[in-house]
Amino acid sequence: MHLTLNGRPVDADPPGETTLLDFLRDHRGLTGTKRGCDRAECGTCTVLLDGEPVYSCRTLVHRCDGRAVETIEGLGTVDAPHLLQEAFVAEDATQCGFCTPGQIMAAVAVLAREADPTDEQIIAGLSGNLCRCGTHPKIVRAVRRAAAAMRTASHG
Amino acid sequence: MADPTKTAPRFVTTTVEVEGRTEERVVEVPAFPVEPWGPDAQLTHVGARARRADGLLKTMGRAPYVTDVRRPNQAYAAIVRSDVARGRVLSIDTAAARVLPGVLDIITHADVPARTRLFLPEITYLGQPLAAVCATTSAIAEAAAALIRIETERFPHIVTVEGAETSTTLARPGLSHNLMGGGPKVVERGDVTAALAAAEVVITREVRTPCALHSALEPHAAVAEWEGDRVTVWESTQGIFRVRDNVAKAFGLSLAQVRVICEAMGGGFGAKNNAGAHTFIAVAFAKRLGHAVACLVDRPGEQIDTGNRPSTWQRVTMAATRDGQLTAIDLEATVPLGISGWEESPGDIYHELYACPNVRTSVRIAYVNTGTMAAFRAPGHAEGSVGLEMGMNALAQALEMDPLALRERNIATHDQRRGRPYTGNRLAECYAEGARRIGWVSRATRAPSAPHRRRGFGVASQVWSTGGGPPAYATVRLNPDGTAEVLAGSQDLGTGTRTILAQVAAEALGHRLDAVRAVIGDTATGPYNGNSWGSMTVASLTPAVRMAAEDARRALLDAAAGILNVAVDRLATHEGRVTVRDDERSLAFGEVTAKLGNVMIQGHGSRGPNPDAVGIVTTGAQFAEVEVDTETGVVRVLRIVAVHDAGRIVNPTLAESQLEGGIIQGLGYACFEERPLDERLGRPLALGLHDYKTPTHADIPLIDGHFLEGADPQANTVGARGIAEPAIIPTAPAIAGAVADALGVEVPDLPLTPWRVLAALHHAPQHRSP
Numbered sequence: 001m002h003l004t005l006n007g008r009p010v011d012a013d014p015p016g017e018t019t020l021l022d023f024l025r026d027h028r029g030l031t032g033t034k035r036g037c038d039r040a041e042c043g044t045c046t047v048l049l050d051g052e053p054v055y056s057c058r059t060l061v062h063r064c065d066g067r068a069v070e071t072i073e074g075l076g077t078v079d080a081p082h083l084l085q086e087a088f089v090a091e092d093a094t095q096c097g098f099c100t101p102g103q104i105m106a107a108v109a110v111l112a113r114e115a116d117p118t119d120e121q122i123i124a125g126l127s128g129n130l131c132r133c134g135t136h137p138k139i140v141r142a143v144r145r146a147a148a149a150m151r152t153a154s155h156g
Numbered sequence: 157m158a159d160p161t162k163t164a165p166r167f168v169t170t171t172v173e174v175e176g177r178t179e180e181r182v183v184e185v186p187a188f189p190v191e192p193w194g195p196d197a198q199l200t201h202v203g204a205r206a207r208r209a210d211g212l213l214k215t216m217g218r219a220p221y222v223t224d225v226r227r228p229n230q231a232y233a234a235i236v237r238s239d240v241a242r243g244r245v246l247s248i249d250t251a252a253a254r255v256l257p258g259v260l261d262i263i264t265h266a267d268v269p270a271r272t273r274l275f276l277p278e279i280t281y282l283g284q285p286l287a288a289v290c291a292t293t294s295a296i297a298e299a300a301a302a303l304i305r306i307e308t309e310r311f312p313h314i315v316t317v318e319g320a321e322t323s324t325t326l327a328r329p330g331l332s333h334n335l336m337g338g339g340p341k342v343v344e345r346g347d348v349t350a351a352l353a354a355a356e357v358v359i360t361r362e363v364r365t366p367c368a369l370h371s372a373l374e375p376h377a378a379v380a381e382w383e384g385d386r387v388t389v390w391e392s393t394q395g396i397f398r399v400r401d402n403v404a405k406a407f408g409l410s411l412a413q414v415r416v417i418c419e420a421m422g423g424g425f426g427a428k429n430n431a432g433a434h435t436f437i438a439v440a441f442a443k444r445l446g447h448a449v450a451c452l453v454d455r456p457g458e459q460i461d462t463g464n465r466p467s468t469w470q471r472v473t474m475a476a477t478r479d480g481q482l483t484a485i486d487l488e489a490t491v492p493l494g495i496s497g498w499e500e501s502p503g504d505i506y507h508e509l510y511a512c513p514n515v516r517t518s519v520r521i522a523y524v525n526t527g528t529m530a531a532f533r534a535p536g537h538a539e540g541s542v543g544l545e546m547g548m549n550a551l552a553q554a555l556e557m558d559p560l561a562l563r564e565r566n567i568a569t570h571d572q573r574r575g576r577p578y579t580g581n582r583l584a585e586c587y588a589e590g591a592r593r594i595g596w597v598s599r600a601t602r603a604p605s606a607p608h609r610r611r612g613f614g615v616a617s618q619v620w621s622t623g624g625g626p627p628a629y630a631t632v633r634l635n636p637d638g639t640a641e642v643l644a645g646s647q648d649l650g651t652g653t654r655t656i657l658a659q660v661a662a663e664a665l666g667h668r669l670d671a672v673r674a675v676i677g678d679t680a681t682g683p684y685n686g687n688s689w690g691s692m693t694v695a696s697l698t699p700a701v702r703m704a705a706e707d708a709r710r711a712l713l714d715a716a717a718g719i720l721n722v723a724v725d726r727l728a729t730h731e732g733r734v735t736v737r738d739d740e741r742s743l744a745f746g747e748v749t750a751k752l753g754n755v756m757i758q759g760h761g762s763r764g765p766n767p768d769a770v771g772i773v774t775t776g777a778q779f780a781e782v783e784v785d786t787e788t789g790v791v792r793v794l795r796i797v798a799v800h801d802a803g804r805i806v807n808p809t810l811a812e813s814q815l816e817g818g819i820i821q822g823l824g825y826a827c828f829e830e831r832p833l834d835e836r837l838g839r840p841l842a843l844g845l846h847d848y849k850t851p852t853h854a855d856i857p858l859i860d861g862h863f864l865e866g867a868d869p870q871a872n873t874v875g876a877r878g879i880a881e882p883a884i885i886p887t888a889p890a891i892a893g894a895v896a897d898a899l900g901v902e903v904p905d906l907p908l909t910p911w912r913v914l915a916a917l918h919h920a921p922q923h924r925s926p
Contacts, residue, residue, distance in 0.1 A: 032217020098422030
C-alpha cells in the first residue's frame with residue numbers, strides 16, 4: 001500500500017489487522033500520536049486522514065491506502081512551531097500533555113473548516129478529545145488565539 | 157559552610173503531613189540559615205507567569221512518556237487477569253499461547269520472586285493478575301493472553317460493608333477481620349451526646365458518594381532493561397525513588413542496582429505512587445529474556461486494577477444555637493475500601509473545617525473484593541466534604557440563615573484536630589472575595605434561561621494540610637558558560653515542577669530564567685525527593701532548591717571577589733551578572749566561571765524542618781452557579797468561582813491550571829463519574845472512558861479562579877503552600893448545594909445524574925418555596 005504521511009510518500013506492507021495507530025507508533029516510530037485507550041474513547045490518538053480527524057486506534061491502516069495522513073510530527077518543529085503549538089504554549093494549554101497532540105490535531109481540523117470559529121464550534125470540534133488534567137478552558141482559549149493569529153498571518 | 161565547633165545536631169526529627177496522615181521524620185538541618193521570603197519580598201522570577209519549561213515539547217508530541225520509550229529489541233507484555241472476584245486458581249494452561257508466533261515467554265506464580273506478590277493463586281478481586289505473556293509486539297502479547305486458559309474455583313465474595321461485617325469468610329487471607337481495625341474507628345472531641353441533647357437546632361442528612369476512578373489518560377506503564385546485575389526502569393510515576401525502593405525490595409536488589417526514570421508522565425492524581433504489577437512483570441521478563449520489556453496497562457486494566465476513590469455512605473447530624481453557632485457534629489460513615497489500601501477517612505474534615513467544640517466521627521472501613529483503593533486527589537476530604545457541606549446547608553435552612561453566613565460564623569481559627577494554631581487561615585477573605593465575584597447577594601435576581609429550568613447557587617469550603625516537609629534535596633550547579641542546572645530527584649506530573657524549580661533557582665542565584673534548567677525525573681542524577689503527593693512538592697522542594705542556589709551563589713561571589721579584588725559583601729547578583737556596590741564594574745556569571753576552568757560551582761540544598769506546634773494549611777471557598785432542567789434532569793454547571801489562600805504562588809499561570817484541573821475533576825465527581833458494580837458477580841462495569849464518563853469540553857463552566865496575594869514565611873523559606881488537592885475538595889459540594897438551591901430539594905447521592913435529579917424532584921413538593 002501507499003500513503004502520504006506528513007506530506008511524504010510512504011510504501012508499506014503492514015499486516016492486514018494493523019491499526020493506523022500501531023502503524024504510526026510501532027512501524028514508523030511516530031510516537032507523538034498517543035495510545036490512551038485503544039478503544040476509540042479518549043482521542044489521544046487523533047490524526048488527520050485526508051484532512052478529517054479520525055481516531056487512529058480504530059482506523060485500519062489499509063483504509064489509508066492512497067490517502068494522506070497527517071500527525072503531530074508533521075505540524076511544526078521546535079524551531080518553527082505551528083501557530084496552534086505556539087498558542088498552546090502561550091495559554092499554558094498543556095498540563096501532563098498526554099492529550100495535547102490529539103487536541104491539536106482536532107483543532108487543526110476545526111480551523112481548516114472555520115477561520116473564525118465560535119467557542120461552540122471549537123468545543124464541538126474537540127469534544128471527542130478527553131483531558132483528565134482539566135485543561136479544557138485553556139485549550140479552547142489556545143485554539144481561539146491560534147485562529148486569530150492565523151487570520152492575521154493569512155491577511156498579511 | 158558548617159562551623160566545625162558548632163554543637164547543634166545535624167539531624168533532628170520533625171513532623172510532616174502526607175494526605176492527612178502525620179509522620180515523624182528525620183531531617184538534616186540546613187548548613188546555613190536562609191531568611192524566608194516574606195509577603196513584601198521583591199522577587200523577579202518567583203511569582204512570574206513563566207512559560208511551562210516543557211510546554212513546547214508537549215505540543216510537538218516529543219515529550220518522552222514511558223509509553224514512547226523504545227529500547228533495542230524491546231518486547232511487550234500483556235497481563236492475564238482473573239474474571240472472578242474471589243476464588244482460587246486450579247490450573248493454568250499456556251500451551252496454545254506458547255506456540256503463537258512471536259510469543260517469547262509466559263510467567264505465572266512459580267516464576268517470580270515471592271516478594272513481588274505477583275500472580276497469587278488465591279483470587280481476591282476481579283482483575284487480579286494471574287499470569288503474563290511477553291511477545292515481540294503488544295498485539296501478539298494480547299492475542300496470546302486471550303489464549304491462556306485458567307481454571308478457577310469460586311468462593312463467595314464480599315463487596316459491601318454490610319457484607320463484610322456479616323460474612324463468615326475473610327475478603328483475603330491474612331486479615332483478622334474484614335473491618336479495618338476490627339470495628340468502627342471512633343474519634344471524638346468534647347461530648348457530642350450531651351451537646352445534641354441540649355441542642356437548639358438539629359438536622360440529620362444521609363449522602364452517598366460514588367467510587368471514582370483516576371482515569372489518567374496515560375495508563376500505568378513501565379519499561380525495564382537489565383545491564384548485568386543492574387536494572388533501569390522507565391516508569392510513569394509520581395515517585396521515582398519510591399518505585400526504586402519497591403523494585404529493589406521485590407527483587408532482592410540493593411538500591412544502587414535500581415535506576416528509575418520518569419521524564420514525562422501522562423497524569424497520576426494519586427494512582428501512580430508505587431511500582432505496580434506491571435512494573436514487576438516488566439522487570440521479571442526483562443531479566444529472563446535479557447532485553448528490554450515494556451508492560452503497558454490497557455484501558456480496562458487501568459480502570460479495574462490501578463486504584464480508586466472508594467464510595468462512601470455518610471449520615472451526618474449537626475446542631476447549632478439559634479444564632480448559628482455550631483455546637484455538635486456527629487458522623488456515621490462506611491467505606492467499602494477495596495481489597496487493600498490505607499485509612500482515608502471521610503471523617504477527618506468534620507473535625508477540621510468548621511469551628512465546633514463537640515465532634516464525633518464513627519467510620520467503618522471494610523476490606524472488600526474489589527480493586528485496591530489508591531489515594532485520589534484529597535483522599536477522604538473530597539468525600540467527607542460532600543456530607544459535611546450538605547449538613548451545613550440543611551442547618552442553614554433550618555436556621556433560616558444564609559448558607560454563606562453560617563459558614564462565615566463558624567470559621568476554624570485554629571487546628572482543632574491537633575490543638576494548635578495555624579500559620580494562617582484567611583478563609584474569611586476567601587468567602588468575601590468569592591461572594592463578590594459570584595454576585596452572592598444578588599443571586600436571587602439571576603433568571604433561568606427557560607421556564608422549565610431552574611437556577612441555583614451553592615458554596616463550600618476547604619482545608620487541607622499543605623506544608624510539605626523534609627526530606628527534599630537539590631543541587632544547583634553552574635556550568636563553565638555560566639548557565640545553571642537544578643538537579644533534583646523529583647518528577648513533573650504536569651503540575652509544572654520543572655518550571656518552578658528553575659524559577660526559584662533563578663531568583664536565588666540572581667540569574668536569567670532562560671539560563672536555568674531543571675533536570676529531574678532520574679534517580680541516577682538527582683538527589684532524593686519524595687513522591688509528588690499530598691500537595692507537597694512546592695513546599696517541600698522549592699526551599700531546598702532555594703538553599704542550593706544560595707549556596708552556589710556564595711561560591712560564585714567568593715570567586716568573583718577574587719577576580720574583582722573587592723570584598724564579598726560589596727557584591728550582588730542580578731540577571732546573570734555579578735555587580736559591585738558603588739562601582740560600575742560587573743561580570744557575567746559566565747565570565748566568572750570561565751576563569752575557574754572546569755572547577756565547578758555546586759550548591760547543596762536540603763529542606764529544613766517544619767515549624768513546631770503549628771498547622772500549615774491551604775484554605776479556600778468555591779461558589780457554584782448551576783441550571784437544572786426539570787424535564788430532563790440534566791444539571792448544567794454554569795460557573796465556578798474559586799478563591800484560595802495557598803501562600804506565595806510561585807507561578808500564577810501554572811497554579812491556575814492546577815486549580816482549574818481540580819475544579820473540573822470535582823465537577824466530574826459531582827455530575828458524572830461513578831464506577832458501577834455488579835454486586836452479584838463482584839464485577840466493575842466501567843471498563844473504559846465512555847462508561848466511566850469524565851468531563852468533556854462541552855461540560856466545562858466558566859471558571860474564575862483566584863489566589864489571595866501573600867506569602868507564608870512561617871511555613872518555609874519560599875513562603876509557598878500547595879494547591880493541587882485543595883482545588884478539588886469544595887467543588888462537588890458547592891455544585892450539590894447549588895442543585896439543591898435550584899430545585900428546592902436535595903439530591904442526596906452523587907453523581908447528580910439526570911435520573912437521580914428526576915427521582916429527587918418526583919419525591920419533592922410540587923413547587924419550591926419562594
